[in-house]
Amino acid sequence: MVSSTTVVSRRRTQAPKPHSKSKQSENVEDDYGDTLCEKCGSGDNAAELLLCDKCDRGFHLYCLTPILASVPKGSWFCPSCVINNEKLTKFPLMQTKIVDFFRIERPSKSFFNLSPGKDCQKKRKRSSLAMSKKKRRLLPFNPTEDPTRRLEQMASLATALSASGADFSNELTYMPGMARRSANRASLEREGMQVLSKEDTEILHLCKNMMKQGEWPPLMVVFDPKEGFTVEADRSIRDLTIITEYVGDVDYLKNRETDDGDSMMTLLTTSDPSKNLVICPDKRSNIARFINGINNHTPDGKKKQNVKCVRFDVNGECRVLLIASRDIRKGERLYYDYNGYENEYPTEHFV
Numbered sequence: 001m002v003s004s005t006t007v008v009s010r011r012r013t014q015a016p017k018p019h020s021k022s023k024q025s026e027n028v029e030d031d032y033g034d035t036l037c038e039k040c041g042s043g044d045n046a047a048e049l050l051l052c053d054k055c056d057r058g059f060h061l062y063c064l065t066p067i068l069a070s071v072p073k074g075s076w077f078c079p080s081c082v083i084n085n086e087k088l089t090k091f092p093l094m095q096t097k098i099v100d101f102f103r104i105e106r107p108s109k110s111f112f113n114l115s116p117g118k119d120c121q122k123k124r125k126r127s128s129l130a131m132s133k134k135k136r137r138l139l140p141f142n143p144t145e146d147p148t149r150r151l152e153q154m155a156s157l158a159t160a161l162s163a164s165g166a167d168f169s170n171e172l173t174y175m176p177g178m179a180r181r182s183a184n185r186a187s188l189e190r191e192g193m194q195v196l197s198k199e200d201t202e203i204l205h206l207c208k209n210m211m212k213q214g215e216w217p218p219l220m221v222v223f224d225p226k227e228g229f230t231v232e233a234d235r236s237i238r239d240l241t242i243i244t245e246y247v248g249d250v251d252y253l254k255n256r257e258t259d260d261g262d263s264m265m266t267l268l269t270t271s272d273p274s275k276n277l278v279i280c281p282d283k284r285s286n287i288a289r290f291i292n293g294i295n296n297h298t299p300d301g302k303k304k305q306n307v308k309c310v311r312f313d314v315n316g317e318c319r320v321l322l323i324a325s326r327d328i329r330k331g332e333r334l335y336y337d338y339n340g341y342e343n344e345y346p347t348e349h350f351v
Contacts, residue, residue: 141242150214
């Protein structure tokens with residue numbers, strides 16, 4: 001990605017390191033006995049081993065994908081037990097149910113007779129006239145032509161969200177008792193934030209409007225025994241294509257420092273820590289929640305990265321976009337750097 005879209009170094013989140021399930025740390029080793037982590041195979045760091053309440057298998061907090069910042073309150077089930085739970089069946093492949101789940105506004109024509117090439121190509125053609133050799137523009141996603149396949153893509157996301165106990169949302173949400181929308185001001189960013197250009201903002205709005213009509217990104221959410229829910233490209237995706245916006249409830253970081261949410265994302269970092277904002281996708285979220293991180297401690301792990309997480313000033317507000325950092329092949333899984341450029345979270349155990 002050229003300098004105009006270079007990711008500025010940012011802290012993804014400042015949640016504390018994982019802590020033990022028992023306050024009596026001297027008894028932790030005995031409590032866990034010979035339990036080994038199912039991901040890394042090690043019994044080290046017993047204070048950070050979490051036992052599934054159904055199968056009793058152990059998992060390090062930092063070996064889970066996404067990692068857990070702290071021990072969850074109440075019962076916890078490992079990814080395999082969650083997906084095998086009889087109550088969490090696949091979302092029905094019915095157009096009416098999917099329209100309702102994703103609150104699609106105008107599905108009549110575009111939902112069944114999609115011609116993605118026309119609208120998107122027109123938009124790309126107009127924007128390409130403004131392109132220069134020094135600055136590349138973002139691209140809108142190119143939906144799958146087959147409406148049945150699009151239903152399958154959407155149903156896969158609905159299944160993952162339902163299994164996670166979350167509602168679908170494609171926007172940042174501001175809930176009572178959390179941060180107000182007025183707190184999300186890009187001008188407060190401590191080190192400055194790059195501004196999304198007018199042309200790229202139009203592309204972002206185009207993608208949002210396409211989704212409201214059922215013209216879906218070519219992505220499939222699948223379940224992997226090692227990685228949990230993860231996202232695959234269902235058709236080839238070009239470099240600099242907008243994959244999705246990272247969304248969820250916006251809250252102050254100070255309110256979430258001991259939160260057991262598994263996918264918080266930094267939204268705003270200010271000179272005043274009390275005004276730092278994070279995105280919390282545990283209650284309301286989209287497909288961004290299921291795009292997994294890389295093991296950035298190994299060359300092989302870094303090679304898997306094909307998506308960049310970039311924070312932009314969009315009309316004065318902070319927004320987080322996930323953007324293809326290279327051409328992505330059909331069937332390839334999507335990964336981005338969980339930490340950005342600061343290795344605050346341990347990722348050496350990521351697969």
